[in-house]
Amino acid sequence: MITTMALRFPSRLLSQLKLSRRLHSLPAPLSEDSDDESLKFPSNDLEGSYIPVDRRFYNTLLKKCTVFKLLTQGRIVHGHLIQSIFRHDLVMNNTLLNMYAKCGSLEEARKVFDKMPERDFVTWTTLISGYSQHDRPCDALLLFNQMLRFGFNPNEFTLSSVIKAAAAERRGCCGHQLHGFCIKCGFDSNVHVGSALLDLYTRYGLMDDAQLVFDALESRNDVSWNALIAGHARRCGTEKALELFQGMLREGFRPSHFSYASLFGACSSTGFLEQGKWVHAYMIKSGEKLVAFAGNTLLDMYAKSGSIHDARKIFDRLAKRDVVSWNSLLTAYAQHGFGKEAVCWFEEMRKGGIRPNEISFLSVLTACSHSGLLDEGWHYYELMKKDGIVPEAWHYVTVVDLLGRAGDLNRALRFIEEMPIEPTAAIWKALLNACRMHKNTELGAYAAEHVFELDPDDPGPHVILYNIYASGGRWNDAARVRKKMKESGVKKEPACSWVEIENAIHMFVANDERHPQREEIARKWEEVLAKIKELGYVPDTSHVIVHVDQQEREVNLQYHSEKIALAFALLNTPPGSTIHIKKNIRVCGDCH
DNA sequence: GTAGGGTTAG
Structure with a gap:
């Protein structure tokens, strides 16, 4: 078992730790009264050969497992730890809990938490932050309430985690309450708590409150600047985001890929292409490497602004590409109507060993649909299922679009009827749109009825149905649609265009x-x-x-x-x- | 031993 453990750790890690010799003095793992199979170690005859290992050793191993997200190895350390004299050690258990939390195994983290004979505020904070960081805001908030009820005082670590959870869990809407709590504890101007708080306010759309928190910070760092920039960027406040970026530079902070990603995204969605190019130029001049996170957004910015060539250049220059980079490129080709190129790059991606995810398939399906590549599109839909990706509503929308655009409206309808999920409004909208393209009034009206039922407030489908009737000269039916729109108070979104x-x-x-x-x-x-x-x-x-x-x-x-x-x-x-x-x-x- | 900010689709 000891040998097994040594083998399971990467040799690089072992040499780094200079522990290869010491590993042999590890206590033999014994079975424990745990009800969790994954924590059990086969008992052997070494019960008597227990050799104590110092706390620093376990600590170093657990930390390495945490940093490198080595869950399997972490479990092995855990198995040894529970046989050691540190099994009830508070700090050691907190470290173990943190390992599970950071590796994303919240169930095991919770088990450790539940079994701990003694807990302190760090124990609570560690699990709260685990939930918060792994998209379980409700659990984080619930645990925070329990923590308070048990009489533990939260610190700035706890509060920043809780605020992050509250920002993600909009139903709770406890932002102001938490802010008040932070003021009471004296943490509201702490840079970590404040950054989380101002991020929360921007997500609630309370930009003035966010600014007030930012202004009240005892010190600023790049994270607080980025949180505010990202907040404005998300809400299409591109000018404000750019102004803050200048402010950040004036105060001597170095922008990071966080700043650039937000700015490129904002410039792209609001049409500030020249400004986006300026930020890109600044990034090049400052010597910042083009990493995937910012690069993907930059690629998308160039693609959305009409320059597929620039988008492609960015893809070629990326220091390291991730699946999002590939997806962004596929999307770019799809948006520009280059279906065949998208298909080629999709194949290239697979050849390169990058496993397409649900968005990759969505992009290639969209590309096929927009370019009328019916057979190829169907092939990728089948391939996706073979690859073990369960199609979601958005995939079905694209397949309906694929069949509909190609003019096979009856097949599209059959596809909808045979889908394993309840058709969504978007799926019927795709069929409706295809009916508009191919001037099929009867099926269009049928699809529209479903849309009106599922999404009565969207003016788009009313307008499409009106157009279907109008273009077929059925003015009475068209007038009926218009009347219905008036009665239900659905208004057509006023069209507007903008230019920089x-x-x-x-x-x-x-x-x-x-x-x-x-x-x-x-x-x-x-x-x-x-x-x-x-x-x-x-x-x-x-x-x-x-x-x-x-x-x-x-x-x-x-x-x-x-x-x-x-x-x-x-x-x-x-x-x-x-x-x-x-x-x-x-x-x-x-x-x- | 515990903390905050970012990307692709629709």
Whole structure:
């Protein structure tokens, strides 16, 4: 058994520990009265040959297991430890508990906790943080309550863990209460507690409260800056996030991949491409290595801003690629309509020994669906199941989309009926959309009924059904949809487009009449219109949802927000510059 | 012996 243990530890670890000789003086593992099979060690005849090992030895081993997440080896150490004189040692048990918690085995951590003859505030804190770090916020909060009831005082370690849990568990909504508690204990301005607290406030959308906590910190570090930057980035507060980034630099803090990941994500989702490029340039100049976490977001930023080539360059330059890097690349190709390339890279990924996860399959399925690769898409759907990945609702959405786009609406319907899960609203929406594309009124109406039942507040499906009826000339049915929308108070989300010019974002809505440059914009658009008509442009009015004559429909089309944004951008940028227009909803066929 | 911030899809 001793030999087994020596073999189970990587030799690198052993030499690091210089323990190979000492390992042989380990006590022989004996069976314990534990009800957990995994903690049992076969008893042998060595009961009498117990040799004590000092606490530092166990401590070092457990710490190594914790750092390198060596759960199996940790269990072996545990097996030996419970035979030693340290089996009831408080600190040793806390270390053991921490090993299980950090390795993500919360069940074993809990068993250790439950069996401990003596506990202190570190014991409680260790398990609370284990739950908090492993996505079990409810358990963390529950245990915190028990800790208080048992009369233990939480410290700054406990509080930061509890606050992290509360931030993840929105139903509890105990943020302000916890903040008050921190003030009472005098920990509210502690940098760890404060960072967790301001992160919590940003997740609740209480940005002013977050700022107050940040301003009150006794000291700031990169984590507190990053927490605030990330908070604003998540809520599309890109300008504020960039401003904070400048503040961070002014105060002499070095941004990390945490800062960059947040900023790239924010720039990408709000269309601040130039600013995003500036941050990227800063990152290069500061000598920061392009690691996957920030690099993946950067790749995504370039892909979403329309440059698949830059996205690909980032992928090539990544110091080390993880599964997310591959998924981001696949998604980039899928979004750009390069289905075949996505399929090639998916195969490349598998050849390289990277195991595709559920998102990899989702990306490759999306790519096939968008490029009309029906057979390939079906092949990957089957492969996913063979690989042991259980399809989830989003995969079914993509398969319905795949079949629907290819025009096989009946097969799509059959697929929905035979799915092992209850169809979600998104699945019916995919079928509805396919019916719009292939002008199938009857099935479209059937799919829409299901959508209305499952997601009555989404205006999109009402508009699609209206369009299906309108384009088929069934105006009475179309009017009925419109009436229903009015009655149920469902409003179409107003379309808006925005464009970045000289580090500022300009936003437009359709028929924008209040813009100071509205006359110049209109003139510019007339100019563009004349030119494109000369080149053969014919207005596509098939999706105009207003019941009007052809000429009026054409006029309506001309004031869509993306056209106004384009005219504005042409007026305000030097000739030949790249113009990126972003839009909150799908671009209409004519504008496209 | 215990703590806080980040990514891909939809």
